[in-house]
Amino acid sequence: MDSVFPITLTLNGRTVTHDAPQRMTLADFLRQTVGLTATHIGCEHGVCGACTVYVDGRIARGCLMFAIQAEGCDIRTLEGLADDERMQALQKHFHARNALQCGFCTSGMLLTAHQYLGSQEEPSREEAREYLSGNYCRCTGYQAIVEATLAASDELAAKAGCKDEEAGRAEA
Amino acid sequence: MLKRNDARADKSNFVGKTVPRENARRLSQGRGRYVDDIAFRNLAHVAFVRSPHAHARILSIDTQAARAVPGVIDVITGQDIRSMCQPWVGVLGHFPGLKSAEQYPLAVDVARWHGEPVAVVLAESRALAEDGADLIEVEWEALPSVVDPETALESDAHVIHPELGDNLAFRLDLEKGEVDAAFASAAHIAEGTFHFGRHTGLTLEPRSIVADFDPALRQLTVHHSTQTPFQMQDVFARHFGLEEGSVRVIAPDVGGSFGLKLHVYGEEMAACALSIRHGRPVKFIADRLEAFQTDIHARDHRVKARMAVSAEGEILAMEVDDLTGIGPFSVYPRTSAVEGNQAIRLMGGPYRMPSYRGRLQVVFQNKTPMCQYRAVGHPVACAVTEGLVDQAAHALGIDPLEMRRRNVVTQDMYPHTSPTGYVFERLSHEECHARLAEMMNYERLRREQAEARERGVYRGIGFATFIEITNPGPAFYGVGGARISAQDGCVMKMEPSGDIRVMVSVTEQGQGTETIMAQIAATHLGVPLERVRVYTGDTQTSPYGGATWASRGAGIGGVAVMKTAEALKENLLTVAATILQAQPGELDISAGAVVSRASGEERMPLSELGRIAYFRPDTLPAGFHAELTAARHYVPQGYPFAFTNGVQASHLEVDIETGQVRLLDHWVVEDCGRIINPLLVDEQIRGGVVQGLGGALFEECLYSPEGQLLCGTMADYLTPMAAEMPDIHVGHVETPTETSPLGAKGVGEAGTAAAPAAVMNAINDALSPFGASVSRMPFTPERVLRALGKV
Ligand code: FES
């Protein structure tokens, strides 16, 4: 039997403590121990991106980390971004643009797109394609994903523009 | 008044409209429910011991150490499993002469491919099962392996199944017209050998199953990532000696299928066998190495072909010799003959070509079994035909698009029968070609290509005209003895709230089946789309049917839904007429309410009809019974299957120093008949094209000469990623099929069918200044450089 260790981490904004077998990956820990199944497992060797989660503010592959390595980390999964404005815009446009079919890649794709839009003020089609290239999608052919990501970015920019304007008016 | 009527009717017409999928909203919030997401109590897990050899005899298996691992529950070998499961043989009556050998879930005496399961460990967790599997000692005697199909039929080749006599699984010869005379009189003969490497479906969700046997009821419940719940219900019942009604198969969310998730696999059967033996749920989720080793592979063809053409560019005849390797077994229950059969029958399909000779040889080899994958046989037929068309056009100095225009079956010729016996009701090649030329601005592209060439930039434009088989009837499997339903069914009910529930036998793997069925039901009933919910994928609650494969969901399942909606509407109008003391013919249903047919005026919302019919039937005349549920089944008749058609074009650039191919643009004009949801159709096309591009440029299951699979991870099996893929522009022509009242054909495979051919022709167009060409897929940089004589 495996040796089991207690780990404490911040998961989607809350501190949680669980026992984790030594050899359990973070992805399995999230899915099996905690019961959060938005994080998917497509390869278990760090290539497909289905298991993408935020670790201390940067996206990482949940299958390439042991759960016990997440001790003290700040982990955020798709479930924990339900109220995030940027994620909501992405989800809205993924839905409208049919940027997912089977949906198995989608959580990972959304997290990668989320980090991309957070890091880039003026995303371009080419750059979005490049940025999303660490995530496999076997169903869509990617075009819809790229277009949905850009549409979300436009919407967020327009909203930010409105806010700036309002702020400007308020000052005047 | 009329206007108001129209406005109402328009509110209830959803066929032909872009409607996003409700499912996509749920999945985008991470709320999918795939097999591995479902929690079970007392769950046990399996891990397999697999053959490290392509071909070897099992001398002994020592399971003692594995059994001693704490947490290991059971260990089963091939010998043990013989008493737990009836064996199967992948043959069907309509492929005369097709042979294969008996198979059990685990190899019994001899393992015949690298990765074939030979023993299974059941344990409290997958990790412990793997620990156990690691401790199993198998003593092997390596046997000579047959790897390359070209050597399978040689007289000194090792025969994989001695009881079958040789390695020839199936042979088919077709002949029509005056082939020899056509070649004798030809102005030009185009000729080539085309290779199609093995690739695989690579669903992002691997194959997954939880089998849960209740010994008290002798009831087997299977949560299975499958396209075909009813087919699997039948298989599990027959092979485990259970009543059909005691097997329930549930397909929850399925993470991609592409034809891969409708075959019978040993691992799934072993999981069921162990659940039955232990009376507890057993889970198998393939890891990626297991997926590469045991998911069906696709293609593996070598085709020698030639085409006779007249001086005017008229195609006179084709002669084709297809050799295809299917691994050591024909896969059960659909057989591995279908791929080759379709490949040689689809050759030359878009064209008027009068004479044809085709030979197919399907051979056994020691590799992973090969079977139907998206666009079965189509990419092979399309690339061979279109490759030869381009060669001939080049030799005769005819523009490739013009060459195709001169040869396609034209509008005045329908219905048309191809020399291989396919009957086309009505296709639209000329219109598709015209549409494509306009969409891609063909003339300007040619001018730009010439200018680029001056600068030493080598771009190519490639075309591929295609036909695609959809809406298969019983001719596909049923006539051969397979218990695979050709019909689909629908049950529809109105609830007291006036909401509509639709149970349909076609299944969803992300194509949008459920949305399309809701659109059809809402339209034909006259209710708002959001009042309709569709349920699929459970043998206990859905009507029986064939489910989703061969692009049959919309064309067959859609009609079942349409007919059910019409029947339910008639029932509801009868109830309404009774309540309102009117004639049913005076009433209609629109936007969720009963209305006057003449004026469009609302008479009663459906919720009121529901309230009276369910809760106050005492207010209705004696002897009247409100029928609030309807059921209908549908099977296409008249034609054995429908055909769609279209044309694709690829624009790309070849770096002649590195051999890299950069895709610049891709166009598809297709005709799938009546379009139910343009958004979903376009995305089916795009996804299909990208899978075709994968097979053309990247994907290959590589083997060593001894039959060792060399790609066991996603890092060494290349697939298309976002950055390498071009924008894909999709255009439509709509020729509804008269064989279906809905007018819809399928669309799932068209993209995959022709994309490889278009890319091949574009690469060869780019390489034409060097007199070089490629015909071995995938077209890797190395193969391109080889063609250029640089390596
Ligand atoms: S499951 Fe982690 S990258 Fe594929």
Ligand code: FES
């Ligand atoms: S939607 Fe199926 S893998 Fe991306």
